[in-house]
Amino acid sequence: MKLLALEASQNATYYLSRYQQIVGLGAELYVLNGIGTDDFWPAGRYRRAGGKHVDDLIEAARAWHAEEQFEGVLTFSESAVIAVAAVAEALGLPGIGVEAAVRSRNKLLMREAHRRLGVPIPGFRYVADVDAALAAAQEFGYPVILKPTLGAASNYVFRVDDDAQMRERYGQALTGLGLMTWYAMEADGVDLGPHGLLVESFLDGHEHLIEAVVWDDEVFLGSIVDRITVEGDTFEDDVHHSPTELTPEQVAQVHAVVAAGTRAQGLRRSVMHAEVRFHHGRPHLLEIAARPGGGGLDIMARLSADHDPIRAMMDIAGGQRPDVHHFQPTEVHTAAMCLLSGGGTIESVGIPPEVAEHEGVFYLKITAKPGDVIRRPPDGNNVLGGIGVADASLDDALRTATDLAGKIEVRMVGDR
Incomplete structure (x- = not known):
């Protein structure tokens, strides 16, 4: 299988080990960065578009595709999900589609899609200024969550407990909108949806990270990881355990919520990283990203649940049904x-x-x-x-x- 990996802006060497995993699984992997460093990937299989505008990425990918005839295009970067969808469409390769990609990247559009289909989610408001944020907090009742619509890795995500803290955190988050690396690494020339701040109602229960797959509308929960961080008013997302301690009944509830969110976002064939939090004993969906989870979540999935998100991504990118099963924890x-x-x-x-x-x-x-x-x-x-x-x-x-x-x-x- 011959695949093209893409980042609009190279995220240092963060995804290098994952590219190497793709090669280890038997694929021929070529890498295209809009902006990137020299010698990032073996010569002959590495190119740079010279800029991160989506038109430049499509033009470079199309020219290379004419030479190599790629079977699929993929990314591990949250900041390149939309760009990859656009490139896949332009090259006639398997992909999730640009509309589904935008709904899977922009938290406001994601929430609106979930609400239309009745998916259990926190209450939310898109706020244009601090007065609107204060009004939303009064409506939901403190504590609330303040977060960017186009963030990642918990950057500028705050738990807010009162009006004074909201005024302080709102200013910090507003400044952060222009500083976030994840936003700066997005391709230019793409409609990302509203770039601003959300206020959400607080969910009071335990949180879980899921590596999942959807294939022709059937959703598989490959791995479930428990977040065991002691929380404060910022979210480092720093300590996890697998396999999950959820009961089989709770796993079934989580599956139903993730499947509903998948349909709402318009994902039919994709790997997914989903985050779910319980509230009053019921699971609520925080987000579904159309990519595998970061850090070591892929290895945790293989060890604790015999699920390989990287292989699943490789297969789906090439248009092949992945060999997946429903959640089966190991010892x-x-x-x-x-x-x-x-x-x-x-x-x-x-x-x-x-x-x-x-x-x-x-x-x-x-x-x-x-x-x-x-x-x-x-x-x-x-x-x-x-x-x-x-x-x-x-x-x-x-x-x-x-x-x-x-x-x-x-x-x-x-x-x-």
Whole structure:
């Protein structure tokens, strides 16, 4: 299978390991970046369009397709889902369609689609100014969630508990709209929908991250991961466990909600990363992204549920039905967490051998490099990377992951 991977703006080397997984699964992978670095991918299978306008991406992809005859186009980047849909349409390749891509990227349009079909979701309001945000909060009752419509990775997502905090957080989030890397990496020339802020009602229960597949309208929950973070008023999304501790009855409820959201967004053949949160004992849909989940969620899915989101993406991109099954947990427990630091400019990140060579570590990725600026809430939500550990129980996996994360040495410029 010959596939084309695409990013409008290259996200450093973040997706390199996933591209390598695609190759390891037997595909010939070519990479097209609108804007990118030299030598990112092997010569002969790597090109840059020279700009990130969607017309430039389509023109470059069309010319390359005439030479190579790709069977599909894909992306792992939230910021390229719409661009890839546009390229797939232009080349006549399998894809989710631009309209479904926009509904799966823009949180306001997603929420509106969910509401039309009666999907259980939080209450929401698109707010044009702080007065509208205050009015929405009064309508829903504090606490509420304030979030960007085109955000990702919990950037500028705040829990707000009162009017004074809303005034403060609204200003911070409004400033953040122009600073978000995920928005800046989008292709130019694409209608992304409203770029602004939402106020949502607060859901008070436990949260779950799902790697799913839809094929001809049948939805499969491949993996379910429990979010076990102790929450504050910002959302680092930093500690996860799999397989889920949900009961079979709760899994069935989650499946129904995800399937309803999938239909609402117009997704028929796609991999999906869904997030669900319980409220008053019932699951409510937070979002469905038309891509696999980030971090080590793909590896957690393979270890704890025998589901491979990367293989599923590869097959679907090429127009083939993936070999998937409904949720079937294994006996392997995994715990994974984001590696966090204080804000500042990175001087160095050191990984001791006892961490790098630990037999239980299945995922260890440092995405920050010397010179990078780490912004922490309320100014952003940058992380150093992530670590994941597999063990025989949740307690053992979590204890080991926490211990190893604490041994990673981070120095900021100016540290003594």
